[in-house]
Amino acid sequence: MHEHDLSKVGTRAKPAGEQVAGDPDKAFQEAEVTSEGEYGIPVITHCCLEPHGQVVQWNGDKVEYWPSTQNVTQVGNDLAKLIEVPAxxxxxxxxxxxxxxxxxxxPDLWGAEAAQLSKMSGGRPVKLFLDRATELTIAGNRPSVFAKVKTGAKKxxxxxVWQSQTWATGGYTGGNLNVSLFPYVFNKLENKRLNHTAVSINAGSARAWRAPNHPQLSFVTCSALEDLAAKLNMDALAFFLKNIEITTRPQVYKAQLEKAAEMIEWKxxxxxxSDTTKGPVKRGLGIGVNTWGGLGHDSQCRVTIHPDGSVDVDLCSQDLGTATRTMIAMVAAETFGLTINQVKVGIGDTQFPPSGGSGGSTTxxxxxxxxxxxxxxxxGKLFDLLSPVMGVPADGLEAVDGRIQQKGNPSKSMTWQQACAKMGTQSISEMGQNKQAEAVKEGLINQGTSGVQMADVSVDTDTGIVKMNRMVAVQDCGLVVNPKTAESQVFGACIMSCCxxxxxxxxMDQQTGRVLNPDMEFYKLAGISDIGEIIVHMDITPEHDARGIIGLGEPPAVGGVAAISNAVANAIGVRVPMVPLTPNRVLAALSQRRIG
Amino acid sequence: MSSTKDEIRKKRKSAFSRRGFLKGLGAGTGVLSTGVLAEQETDAAPATPVQGPGAVAITLDINGRPHKVNVEPRTTLCDTLRNHLDLTGAKRVCDRGTCGACTVIIGGKVMYSCTVLAIEAQGKKIQTIEGLAQPGKLHPVSQAFWDNDAQQCGYCTPGFVMAAKGFLDHHPNPTYEEVKKGLGGNLCRCGTYVGVRKAVLQAAKEMQGGRNA
Known part of the structure; x- marks a missing residue:
C-alpha cells in the first residue's frame, strides 16, 4: 500500500530503467525558466453496470456459452483451454x-467454474455473475500513475527539456507505463530523462481501460506543461501553440486547438x-490533448443474397453499444443500394466467420x-449472373436506390427483387476479409488520430467544490461512418473524463488491503446533473476522409482529466496535485496543506 | 406440498423463534418499530397466512395484468421480475438503491425495484419497461431515446426510460434544469447523459396533449 509514496513501497518496486534522449543536464543548465511539480491519478475501476459473468450449459459434448464479453470470437477458445474441451x-x-x-x-475463472458446475449438475444451465463488491474488487482496474516532473524552457x-520520475500500480501485476510517450503528444522534444517504477501491491490486477496508459500520460504531461506556462506567465493556449512543432501532427493539432479555443470562447x-475577480467562486479554462492508433483488426465477413432479395451479413463481432451493428448494416446497404432495414446483420455468434475482439478502437x-x-x-457475382439477362457487361452495372441498372441509365434497370429472382433457387454467398496492410494500401483504413479537449470550470474556494461548466472536444478519426454515433462516443468519453x-x-484500507468503496455510493460516478454542457466537433475534412476509417472509442477518453485539472489550477491559482479533485484536496491545495 | 408446509409451521410454533423473542421484549419499550407490531398482529390473527420463510404465493399487478408468483418474502421486486417472471428489463446493478438501473413505477411513483420487496408490491399497479410500448409503436420516451442516441451499452436504459416516464407524468412541461435534477437518481457508465437530456425534452413535447397514462 501507500503506493502514492515511492519511498515507502520498498521491495515491491520494480524500476524499469532510465531512458535518456539528448542532453537533459545541459538543457536544464541552459533553461531560462524551470518548473517542478508532482501529479497523481489514482487507480479507478471499470465499474461495468453489467458485472462480469456468463450463463453456460455443458450438455454432453456441447458447451453452450453466453458470456458478457467484448471478444466473442476468441473467448470460447480461451474457455476451451481452461475446461479442457476441444474449442x-x-x-x-x-x-x-x-x-x-x-x-x-x-473467460476468467468464474467462466470455468460455471462450466464445471453445469457439467456436475448433469447439463443444467448455470448463471454466474459477480456481485457488485466483487466486480469492483477483482474485475479490472486502471493503474494509477504518480509523477515528479521537472521541465525547462526559454523565456x-x-x-x-523534460524529466520525469513516475511510478504506478495496477495491483499484484505491477503497473507498467509506456513512458517513451512522454511528453505526451509533444513527443518530438529533444532532451528528456525518463524513469519509471512499477509497484506491485496486494490487490486485483489491472485490465485494459479505454485507451490504456494514455489518460495518465496526458494528465501528467498537460499538467506539467500548464504549470510551466504559468511559471512563464504565459497564456496556456499560446504556450501549447508555441510548441506545436514538437507535436506528432503539428498542423492537425494547431487547427484543433484553434477550433476548440473558438468553441469555448477562449479569448x-x-x-x-488565478481568477482575480472578487468572490469565492473562481472560474478557469484548461487544455488536454489526445492521440491514438485505431487500426482495424482482423475480420472476416460472409454475405448471402437470397433469391427473394433478402440479405444476410454475418460476422462474429460484437456491439458494445458503439453501433457496430448499425455501421455494418450501413456499409452493406450502401454497397447494394438498399436501405439498412433491408439488410439483416448477424453478429455475436461463433457460427459466423471470425472477427477480432473489440479493444483499442479496432472494431x-x-x-x-x-x-x-x-x-x-x-x-459482383450477382452482376455476372445478370449481365447476359440485361445485355450489359457485368462491369457496366451498378446497384442504386433498390435497383440494378446500367451505369447512369435508369431506363435499363430492374428492381433488386427482380434481379435476385434471376438467381433461381441458388443463393449467392461470398466472403470478405480485412487484411490490415492491404486495406491501408487501398486507403480503406488507417491509424493515428488526434484530438483536443478544453474545460471550463467554476471552483468554490469556500467549499472546494468543482463544477464542470462546459467541455469542448475536437476529434478526428479519419472517415466518419456515422456522425451521430461518433458524436455519442465523444460525449460519453468526455463524461467519463469528468468522472x-x-x-x-x-x-484501499492500508491495514487489510481491502477495497473500502466497492459499491456505487462511495465509488462515485457522475450523475446527469453533475455534467455541464458538452460541445463536440468531429474534425471532418477532405484530408481526414481520404485517410480511410480509424477507430474512435479511445482517443476522446484521454484528454478530459488534464483539461479539468488545468482549468482548476487556472481558476484557483494553485495546482491540486492529485485527482480526483475532491473538495478536500482542493481546500488542502488552497491552504498549502499536503494530503494523499 | 401443503402437508410439508403445515409441518414446518408446527415446528416453528414449538421452537424458540425470533418472533417469540421479539414478543418477549414486551410492547412498552417505546422503540418498537411498526414491523414488530405488525408481526404481533399476524400472530394474533391466525387467519392471515404467515409470510415465509418459505415461498409464498402472491399476485402482482404488472403492466395491467395479474401475475401469480411464488417467492420467498425476502425476495426483492427486482429479482422477482427478473428471475421469476422473465421480465428482465429492470437491471440489477448496484443492488442497493443507488444507480437506478432497476427503476419501475409503482402506484405512480418512480421506485428502485431492488429496494422493494415483492410482497410489499401486492395490490399496487406496477409498470415496467416491458409494458410501455404499444404493438408496433414505441412509447414517446423510448422513441425519444432512440432518436437522440441516448443509449450505448443499454444497461441503464430501461431504468432511465422508466425514470423519465415517471418524471414526465408528474412534470409534463419541464425545463432543462428540471430534467437534470429530476433524473439525478439514475447512473450511466458509458456517458449517455447528453442524449438523455435531449430525449426527455423531446418526449415532453410529444406527450403534450396525447399523454400515455
Whole structure:
C-alpha cells in the first residue's frame, strides 16, 4: 500500500530503467525558466453496470456459452483451454453486453467454474455473475500513475527539456507505463530523462481501460506543461501553440486547438493563472490533448443474397453499444443500394466467420472493410449472373436506390427483387476479409488520430467544490461512418473524463488491503446533473476522409482529466496535485496543506 | 406440498423463534418499530397466512395484468421480475438503491425495484419497461431515446426510460434544469447523459396533449 509514496513501497518496486534522449543536464543548465511539480491519478475501476459473468450449459459434448464479453470470437477458445474441451465444442453467443471498457476479454475463472458446475449438475444451465463488491474488487482496474516532473524552457515559451520520475500500480501485476510517450503528444522534444517504477501491491490486477496508459500520460504531461506556462506567465493556449512543432501532427493539432479555443470562447474567458475577480467562486479554462492508433483488426465477413432479395451479413463481432451493428448494416446497404432495414446483420455468434475482439478502437476499421469486401464480392457475382439477362457487361452495372441498372441509365434497370429472382433457387454467398496492410494500401483504413479537449470550470474556494461548466472536444478519426454515433462516443468519453477528474477513486484500507468503496455510493460516478454542457466537433475534412476509417472509442477518453485539472489550477491559482479533485484536496491545495 | 408446509409451521410454533423473542421484549419499550407490531398482529390473527420463510404465493399487478408468483418474502421486486417472471428489463446493478438501473413505477411513483420487496408490491399497479410500448409503436420516451442516441451499452436504459416516464407524468412541461435534477437518481457508465437530456425534452413535447397514462 501507500503506493502514492515511492519511498515507502520498498521491495515491491520494480524500476524499469532510465531512458535518456539528448542532453537533459545541459538543457536544464541552459533553461531560462524551470518548473517542478508532482501529479497523481489514482487507480479507478471499470465499474461495468453489467458485472462480469456468463450463463453456460455443458450438455454432453456441447458447451453452450453466453458470456458478457467484448471478444466473442476468441473467448470460447480461451474457455476451451481452461475446461479442457476441444474449442469446436464450444458455441459462444452474445447479442448485447452491458459495458466492458476493456475489462471483458478473458473467460476468467468464474467462466470455468460455471462450466464445471453445469457439467456436475448433469447439463443444467448455470448463471454466474459477480456481485457488485466483487466486480469492483477483482474485475479490472486502471493503474494509477504518480509523477515528479521537472521541465525547462526559454523565456519565449519554447520548451527545451523534460524529466520525469513516475511510478504506478495496477495491483499484484505491477503497473507498467509506456513512458517513451512522454511528453505526451509533444513527443518530438529533444532532451528528456525518463524513469519509471512499477509497484506491485496486494490487490486485483489491472485490465485494459479505454485507451490504456494514455489518460495518465496526458494528465501528467498537460499538467506539467500548464504549470510551466504559468511559471512563464504565459497564456496556456499560446504556450501549447508555441510548441506545436514538437507535436506528432503539428498542423492537425494547431487547427484543433484553434477550433476548440473558438468553441469555448477562449479569448473571452481566458486569463493567466488565478481568477482575480472578487468572490469565492473562481472560474478557469484548461487544455488536454489526445492521440491514438485505431487500426482495424482482423475480420472476416460472409454475405448471402437470397433469391427473394433478402440479405444476410454475418460476422462474429460484437456491439458494445458503439453501433457496430448499425455501421455494418450501413456499409452493406450502401454497397447494394438498399436501405439498412433491408439488410439483416448477424453478429455475436461463433457460427459466423471470425472477427477480432473489440479493444483499442479496432472494431470499426475491421468490420467495415470485411463487410465492404464481402458485399462487393457478392454483388459482383450477382452482376455476372445478370449481365447476359440485361445485355450489359457485368462491369457496366451498378446497384442504386433498390435497383440494378446500367451505369447512369435508369431506363435499363430492374428492381433488386427482380434481379435476385434471376438467381433461381441458388443463393449467392461470398466472403470478405480485412487484411490490415492491404486495406491501408487501398486507403480503406488507417491509424493515428488526434484530438483536443478544453474545460471550463467554476471552483468554490469556500467549499472546494468543482463544477464542470462546459467541455469542448475536437476529434478526428479519419472517415466518419456515422456522425451521430461518433458524436455519442465523444460525449460519453468526455463524461467519463469528468468522472475520473472529479469523483472516481478506488480507496484501499492500508491495514487489510481491502477495497473500502466497492459499491456505487462511495465509488462515485457522475450523475446527469453533475455534467455541464458538452460541445463536440468531429474534425471532418477532405484530408481526414481520404485517410480511410480509424477507430474512435479511445482517443476522446484521454484528454478530459488534464483539461479539468488545468482549468482548476487556472481558476484557483494553485495546482491540486492529485485527482480526483475532491473538495478536500482542493481546500488542502488552497491552504498549502499536503494530503494523499 | 401443503402437508410439508403445515409441518414446518408446527415446528416453528414449538421452537424458540425470533418472533417469540421479539414478543418477549414486551410492547412498552417505546422503540418498537411498526414491523414488530405488525408481526404481533399476524400472530394474533391466525387467519392471515404467515409470510415465509418459505415461498409464498402472491399476485402482482404488472403492466395491467395479474401475475401469480411464488417467492420467498425476502425476495426483492427486482429479482422477482427478473428471475421469476422473465421480465428482465429492470437491471440489477448496484443492488442497493443507488444507480437506478432497476427503476419501475409503482402506484405512480418512480421506485428502485431492488429496494422493494415483492410482497410489499401486492395490490399496487406496477409498470415496467416491458409494458410501455404499444404493438408496433414505441412509447414517446423510448422513441425519444432512440432518436437522440441516448443509449450505448443499454444497461441503464430501461431504468432511465422508466425514470423519465415517471418524471414526465408528474412534470409534463419541464425545463432543462428540471430534467437534470429530476433524473439525478439514475447512473450511466458509458456517458449517455447528453442524449438523455435531449430525449426527455423531446418526449415532453410529444406527450403534450396525447399523454400515455
Amino acid at each position: 469446436n465444442q464450444i458455441h459462444t453467443h452474445m447479442d448485447y453486453m452491458g459495458g466492458g471498457f476493456g475489462s471483458k476479454f478473458p 519565449d515559451g519554447t520548451i527545451t 473571452k474567458y481566458a486569463h493567466l493563472r 470499426i476499421g475491421g468490420v467495415t472493410v470485411s463487410t465492404r469486401k464481402a458485399t462487393v464480392n457478392a454483388l 475520473a477528474a472529479l469523483m472516481e477513486e478506488r480507496i
